[in-house]
Amino acid sequence: MKLYTYDAAPNPARLKMFIDYKGLSLDIQQLDMAKAEQLDSTYRQIVPEATLPALVLEDGSRLTEVIAIAHYLEALYPERPLLGTTPEERAQVLNWNHRIFNTLFMAVAEAFRNGHPAYGGRALPGPNNYEQIPALAERGRARLLHGMAAINDELGTRSFVAGHDFSFADIDLLAVLTFAKWAAKTEPGDNMAELLAWRDRASAALLNPK
Numbered sequence: 095m096k097l098y099t100y101d102a103a104p105n106p107a108r109l110k111m112f113i114d115y116k117g118l119s120l121d122i123q124q125l126d127m128a129k130a131e132q133l134d135s136t137y138r139q140i141v142p143e144a145t146l147p148a149l150v151l152e153d154g155s156r157l158t159e160v161i162a163i164a165h166y167l168e169a170l171y172p173e174r175p176l177l178g179t180t181p182e183e184r185a186q187v188l189n190w191n192h193r194i195f196n197t198l199f200m201a202v203a204e205a206f207r208n209g210h211p212a213y214g215g216r217a218l219p220g221p222n223n224y225e226q227i228p229a230l231a232e233r234g235r236a237r238l239l240h241g242m243a244a245i246n247d248e249l250g251t252r253s254f255v256a257g258h259d260f261s262f263a264d265i266d267l268l269a270v271l272t273f274a275k276w277a278a279k280t281e282p283g284d285n286m287a288e289l290l291a292w293r294d295r296a297s298a299a300l301l302n303p304k
């Protein structure tokens with residue numbers, strides 16, 4: 095199998111944290127998004143979605159969603175589990191992965207891609223071109239603040255996003271906070287003490303795999 099990715103971009107970045115935490119060694123090709131290499135015809139023949147990351151399996155089929163790639167890799171390499179080990183944990187990790195993607199990742203992406211001049215006519219990833227909608231940039235920033243406040247409240251009740259243990263849901267949240275900082279110029283404020291304390295815990299856990 096072969097992974098196409100670009101570690102500097104937000105979705106590839108969360109997959110890289112997953113791979114590094116588990117200590118996996120994969121066949122990886124970086125495509126430079128700064129040079130729009132994901133739009134080259136060679137890559138589009140392999141991955142018509144023209145998004146990164148993508149994992150191409152031995153039978154030629156492809157996975158284009160980070161959560162699916164993570165599930166496949168965790169099934170192959172169960173050591174250092176990041177997707178839960180009981181039915182309840184697995185469901186919680188998936189629940190928070192989905193929620194963080196929809197409420198926070200998409201909020202930052204909306205704010206960034208509808209507001210930054212570099213994305214004029216390219217407001218969405220993928221092979222089709224869409225014009226920016228400036229109102230979506232404003233709505234994205236509002237959604238981001240609401241989403242951060244909601245997760246701050248949640249984190250008052252437990253150590254990590256999906257429960258007692260560090261999981262891929264924590265990686266999702268770490269990645270989105272980094273994305274929000276540079277792409278939406280938004281960081282958790284002092285009024286989000288639970289989120290700030292969690293960030294310290296999660297950053298330490300990421301560096302100490304178990």
Ligand SMILES: N[C@@H](CCC(=O)N[C@@H](CS)C(=O)NCC(=O)O)C(=O)O
Pocket residue numbers: 103104105106132144145146147158159160161218219220
């Ligand atoms: N749902 C996909 C999202 C993939 C995605 O949107 N990737 C971005 C990079 S963060 C991309 O490929 N952008 C290409 C472009 O903007 O042309 C996933 O789970 O990975």
